[in-house]
Amino acid sequence: MERMRELVEILNRWAYEYYVLDDPSVPDREYDRLYDELRELERETGVVLPDSPTRRVGGEPIKGFERHAHIARLYSLDKAVTEDELSAFFTRVQKAGEATYTVEYKYDGLTVCLTYEGGAFVRATTRGNGIEGEDVTAQALTVPSFPLTISYMGTLEVRGEAIIRLSALEKFNTAHPDEPLKNARNAAAGAIRNLDPKVTKSRSPEILFYDINYMSDSPVSSQTEAMEFLRREGFKTFPFFRHCKDREEVFAAVEEIEVGRRKLDVLTDGAVIKVNEEAIRADMGATDKFPRWAIAYKFEAEEAESTVRRVFWQVGRTGKLTPLAEIEPVELAGATVRRATLNNYGDLTRKDVKEGSRVLVRRSNEVIPEILGAVSHVEGSVPVEKPVVCPYCGSAVRETGANLFCTNQDCPPRIVQRLTHYCSKNAADVEGMSEMTLQLLYEKRGVRRFSDLYRLTAEDFGGLDGFKEKKIGNLLAAIEESKRIPLERFLYAIGIDGIGRVAARDLAAFGSVEAIAALGFEELVALEDIGEVTANSILAFFADEENRAELARLYEAGVTPTANVRKTEGIFSGENVVLTGSLGTMSRTEAQKLIEARGGVCQSAVSGKTTLVIAGEKAGSKLEKARALGIRVIGEAEFAEMLRP
Ligand SMILES: [Zn+2]
Structure with a gap:
């Protein structure tokens, strides 16, 4: 028995060095020799220690996936695709308090949740609908990048992404030329959500851990602490992780990911930005679908090279002059692109785009493609002149920052653009x-x-x-x-x-x-x-x-x-209510529904119109503001009292 304990510990340390640290200290055959010895002992004694690496095989194929509820909801993330949307996120955060941020890779795989109780791994589930997922314990057991036992003794749910490295995908496809896997994302999901754990193992998925979903005792108070905890307990995390103090640092980190991701063995299509501090997260809460304190910034996908034929100016409804380039037609994500935008005059000069330049064009998420920058200039490239008057109405042009504006309210294209906006689908x-x-x-x-x-x-x-x-x-x-x-x-x-x-x-x-x-x-x-x-x-x-x-x-x-307001009467009639902090018995969304069903109006921030603030645990800046304004504040107990029929 003592020898078994010893073998398990040695093998687990080697596996940790090999799979988590990517830094093996012994040759494979040495590992295999001790592994075989352990297997033999287990057969003889009929005992398998809870953290024995032989438990990693995953077992026989299963008939179907059982559903299992997560302890805490696993939210998906709201997405931003433009810098404007990202700015809106920062504005929201700043209103909640003095936050710092973390920036991580956004992985393109399958989200899984691992549960531990009393220091031992008990279950792996997919994210599913966020409330319950599929039990993939047998499949996850074939993945060696997480520990079977940990030092933390409370109930714990950790969150990671199952991925297949591009090199692993290539290796698999070379070995299985008849049935190659199309792409790494589907391969990862297909590997984990396969009824036969042997198939899972054959595709060598990894799980990279990046968050704690639930902790029963002494929960961490920030994302940086969560990452430290995960690393300390032996979970494989991704080496890129930045702690940023402001939005400039966040943008720099996002750019670092965007530039570096092409050289990576792991598929990523964006960056995840989170508020670091748990207290501010609790204060910001969540919408029906997403936490308000995190956002996924998705990179725009397709790029191609082309030549600029000429640059002309468009006038929008605000009067802004946008340089638009007519380019040599080029295929981009299945469409022929003939025009690309340069956002504004400052953008044009910063990117040094001239008529005749070779440029890199990128398909944006919704608008016309954008010119990323000049690749090279050729002989005869002509600089674009800065317009001194509006090319449509001849009025003076005003320069504000990087932008040029036509100063004429009645400039013809402005009028037409205003009308077009008014008539558009969302207007x-x-x-x-x-x-x-x-x-x-x-x-x-x-x-x-x-x-x-x-x-x-x-x-x-x-x-x-x-x-x-x-x-x-x-x-x-x-x-x-x-x-x-x-x-x-x-x-x-x-x-x-x-x-x-x-x-x-x-x-x-x-x-x-x-x-x-x-x-x-x-x-x-x-x-x-x-x-x-x-x-x-x-x-x-x-x-x-x-x-x-x-x-x-x-x-x-x-x-x-x-306005579509439903008038209901109840104990909250006439009250403008702000919720802050976290409630022990229900989510904020649930609380909001209960208040609205009883005639109240829920607001997102404390203002002069607020009449009542309900403060849960870890209430932050909203509570301070409410006190400063002399607004009535009640706690969860009193709130529960008001809800009583
Ligand atoms: Zn004009």
């Missing part, structure tokens, strides 16, 4: 109203304001090219239909600078355009997704006389923005 959603039609209506029928759309008749369309009776009828019906518009879409449609769909939704909670127009600076910046610049542009918008007149014309035409 007034005037179905069938294209930019080209709006261009025609502007040129031939003098349509300039949103309200002009509502005075159009069949006769107005009659003389225009390509407009038959049916098309006219459909367009007029769509315009009519757009009068009944949800408030949040209306706020987005009217084009207040800086108001995207997210901020519009936040504002819509105030119930009416008038209520929003009456908000002050402090109340605006207290909202989750609104910073100082946007707050000022909202104030400026409603202070503008022409804007107010246009709103009046829209109402006059019958446009009725409606």
